[in-house]
Amino acid sequence: MIKIVKADGKAEYEYLAKVRERSSSTDRDVTAVVSEIIDNVSKNGDKAVRDYTIKFDGAAPEFFEVPESEIKKSVAQCDPDFISTLEKAAANIRDFHERQKQQSWLTTKENGVIMGQRVRGLERVGLYVPGGTAAYPSSVLMNAIPAKIAGVKELIMVTPPLKNGKPNPDIMAAASIAGVDRVFLMGGAQAVAALAYGTETVPKVDKIVGPGNIFVATAKKLVYGKVDIDMIAGPSEILVLADEKADPKFLAADLMSQAEHDKLASAILVTTSQELADKTVSELDRQMQTLSRKEIIDASLTDFGAIIVCDDMDKAVEMANSLAPEHLEVCCENPMSYVGRLDNAGSVFLGNYSPEPLGDYFAGPNHVLPTSGTARFFSPLSVDSFIKKSSFIYYTEAALRADRDDIVRFANTEGLTAHANSIIVRFEDEK
Numbered sequence: 001m002i003k004i005v006k007a008d009g010k011a012e013y014e015y016l017a018k019v020r021e022r023s024s025s026t027d028r029d030v031t032a033v034v035s036e037i038i039d040n041v042s043k044n045g046d047k048a049v050r051d052y053t054i055k056f057d058g059a060a061p062e063f064f065e066v067p068e069s070e071i072k073k074s075v076a077q078c079d080p081d082f083i084s085t086l087e088k089a090a091a092n093i094r095d096f097h098e099r100q101k102q103q104s105w106l107t108t109k110e111n112g113v114i115m116g117q118r119v120r121g122l123e124r125v126g127l128y129v130p131g132g133t134a135a136y137p138s139s140v141l142m143n144a145i146p147a148k149i150a151g152v153k154e155l156i157m158v159t160p161p162l163k164n165g166k167p168n169p170d171i172m173a174a175a176s177i178a179g180v181d182r183v184f185l186m187g188g189a190q191a192v193a194a195l196a197y198g199t200e201t202v203p204k205v206d207k208i209v210g211p212g213n214i215f216v217a218t219a220k221k222l223v224y225g226k227v228d229i230d231m232i233a234g235p236s237e238i239l240v241l242a243d244e245k246a247d248p249k250f251l252a253a254d255l256m257s258q259a260e261h262d263k264l265a266s267a268i269l270v271t272t273s274q275e276l277a278d279k280t281v282s283e284l285d286r287q288m289q290t291l292s293r294k295e296i297i298d299a300s301l302t303d304f305g306a307i308i309v310c311d312d313m314d315k316a317v318e319m320a321n322s323l324a325p326e327h328l329e330v331c332c333e334n335p336m337s338y339v340g341r342l343d344n345a346g347s348v349f350l351g352n353y354s355p356e357p358l359g360d361y362f363a364g365p366n367h368v369l370p371t372s373g374t375a376r377f378f379s380p381l382s383v384d385s386f387i388k389k390s391s392f393i394y395y396t397e398a399a400l401r402a403d404r405d406d407i408v409r410f411a412n413t414e415g416l417t418a419h420a421n422s423i424i425v426r427f428e429d430e431k
Contacts, residue, residue: 001281001284001285001298001301001302002255002267002281002284002301002302002305002306002307003302003305003306003307004274004277004278004281004306004307004308004309005306005307005308005309006308006309007308007309007310007311007315007319012308012310012319013322015306015308016319016322016323018304019237019266019268019304019323020372020373022235022264022266022303022304027214027218030214030215030218031218031222033189033215034189034215034218034219034222035222037052037188037189037190037193037219038189038192038193038196038197038219038222038223040052040193041190041193041194041197041199042193042196042197045194045198045199045200045201046064046199046200046201046202048190049064049186049190049191049193049194049199049202050064052188052189052190053161053186053187053190056187056188056190057160057161057163057187058163059165060165061161061165061166061185062165063185064184064185064186064201064202065182065183065184065185065201066167066172066183066184066185070166070167071167071172071175071176071183072176074166074167074168074169074172074173075169075172075173075176077169078169078170078173082170082173083173083177086137086141086173086174086177087177088362089138089141089361089362090141090145090177090178092362092363092364093141093142093145093146093364093366094145094149095364096363096364096365096366097145097146097149097364097366097382097383098149100146100149100382100383100384101149101150101383102119102383102384102387103119104116104117104118104119104120105117106392109399111396111398111399111402112395112396112398112399113393113394113395113396113399114392114393114394115391115392115393115394116391116392117389117390117391117392118389118390118391118392119387119388119389120151120387120388121147121150121151121152121153121386121387121388122147122150122152122153122206122207122386122387122388123152123153123154123206124152124153124154124155124156124203124204124205124206125147125152125154125155125156125205125206125207125208125209125386126156126157126158126192126195126196126205126207126208126209126210126227127140127143127144127147127155127156127157127158127180127208127209127210128157128158128159128187128191128192128195128208128209128210128211128212128216128220129143129157129158129159129171129175129210130159130160130187130211130212130213130216131159131160131161131162131168131171131187135159135168135170135171136211137170137171137173137174138174138360138361138367139210139211139367139368140157140171140174140175140178140180141174141177141178142366142367142368142381143209143210143230143368143381144157144174144175144178144179144180145178145179146366146381146382146383146385146386147209147385147386148178148179149383150383150384150385150386150387151386151387152386154181154182154203155179155180155181155182156180156181156182156183156184156195156202156203156205157175157180157182157183157184158183158184158185158186158187158191158192158194158195158202159171159183159184159185159186159187160185160186160187160188160191161185161186161187165185167183167185184201184202186202187212187216188212188215188216188219189215189216189218189219191216192208192212192216192219192220192223193219193223195208195227196208196223196226196227197223197226204227205227206227206228207227207228207229207230207385207386208220208223208227208228208229208230209229209230209368209381209385210230211233211368217232217233220232230368230381230385231368231370231371231374231378231381233368233371234371234372235261235262235264235265235266235304235371235372236258236261236262236265236266236326236327236371237258237265237266237267237268237325237326237327237371237372238254238255238257238258238266238267238268238325238326238327238328238329238356239268239269239270239319239320239323239325239327239328239329239345240254240255240268240269240270240328240329240331241270241271241313241316241317241320241328241329241330241331241332241338242269242270242271242273242276242331242332243271243272243273243313243331243332243333244271244272244273244275244276245332245333246271246276246331246332246352247331247352248276248279248280248282248283249283249287250331250352250355251269251276251280251283251331252280252283252284252286252287253283253287253355254329254331254355254356255267255268255269255280255284255301255305256284256287256288256291256297256301257355257356257357258300258327258356259296259297259300259301259305260291260293260296260297260300261296261300262296262300263296263299263300263303264300264303264304265300265304266300266304266305267300267301267304267305268305268306268307268308268323268325269306269307269308270307270308270310270316270319270320271307271308271309271310271316272309272310272311272312272313272316273309274309277307277309280307281307284301313332313338317338317341317342320342320344320345321341321342321343321344322344323344323373324344324345324370324373324374324375324376325344325345325346325375326345326346326347326369326370326371326375327345327346327347327349327356327359327369328342328345328346328347328348328349329348329349329354329355329356330342330348330349330350330351331351331352335350335351336350338350344373344375344376345375346369346370346371346375346380347359347365347366347367347369347380365380366380366381366382368380368381369381397426400423400426401427404423404424404426404427407420407423408420408423408424411423
């Protein structure tokens with residue numbers, strides 16, 4: 001069961017170090033297997049993908065690319081109420097991400113110089129979506145909607161087939177609502193390789209996004225540079241800041257909402273109240289008994305969970321910024337007063353009625369977030385993740401003449417005489 005740690009300047013940081021280490025090791029065996037898969041797919045295309053699909057999924061689907069008619073047939077199998085929920089969530093996600101759009105711009109100066117920046121969406125993006133028992137329609141919405149808002153011209157989704165060789169209906173419904181352009185039934189490292197290198201059937205993309213198991217994550221890491229990727233995601237994590245007025249029932253529920261993801265997930269409560277810590281432990285034990293993923297939750301809380309009791313909220317905030325969690329809940333009397341002090345977090349949930357699952361599914365902000373402390377320097381998936389920028393410069397002859405001596409001096413100082421010559425030759429007739 002979860003442990004209680006009294007912050008004394010040492011014990012809490014020893015614990016945080018343990019949390020950081022849980023996702024730092026690289027599985028060499030997995031890397032070797034994935035490297036072989038990528039190499040095979042890059043050389044043999046569809047045949048390699050088909051062979052791996054039979055090997056890992058049991059059988060190859062009737063078709064790699066899902067026809068529009070099959071997508072419509074799959075969507076028709078879905079619960080109409082779930083379709084309605086998807087549409088409401090999609091509307092919230094669109095509303096939030098529309099506000100992130102950037103515009104191209106230019107500026108002119110009195111000497112005739114024109115400079116600016118052109119912003120446009122990527123040409124083609126690949127979206128990996130897990131299938132089977134780990135099918136997450138919410139991930140389709142969170143990845144696809146910002147991409148389409150950014151102006152991505154073609155969004156290609158890959159997802160493993162079900163045991164019957166058919167697509168997952170809920171995934172197809174989310175893809176249809178989010179505006180995915182093409183869907184391919186393939187999964188694992190072989191699907192990532194197909195997106196990165198292209199095959200006879202699958203077009204090569206410019207960027208790959210979306211969650212997956214260790215083989216998918218390793219494949220994305222290995223093809224980075226050939227294509228762009230969203231991030232290297234580690235195990236899920238939540239940190240909850242709570243004062244003495246927080247409800248232990250809510251706190252326990254929210255900690256377990258992340259612990260159920262994975263035995264490596266980390267769920268941490270940082271509070272100023274020993275009494276609240278004790279009550280939360282009792283609530284965890286009580287609520288856990290009724291949950292379907294009890295064993296995973298218990299393992300996660302035992303190995304990587306903790307309740308850290310601090311002397312004051314200043315110390316609690318310091319700890320939150322040090323850990324830089326993926327999800328950060330503020331269950332305090334005046335949660336808005338902490339917003340400006342919490343600098344390192346993927347997404348911040350303010351107040352007792354803004355639990356983390358609200359962000360996972362429905363509110364609008366993206367749930368693809370930096371993990372493993374990378375919120376210190378990395379941001380959530382956004383419209384910015386799917387754009388590229390180019391700057392442009394226009395100088396008149398007179399403007400370049402005015403700046404030539406400074407440019408030549410700079411180039412010569414760096415020992416790049418050809419750079420200097422590029423400027424000099426334009427005005428050598430003047431001397």
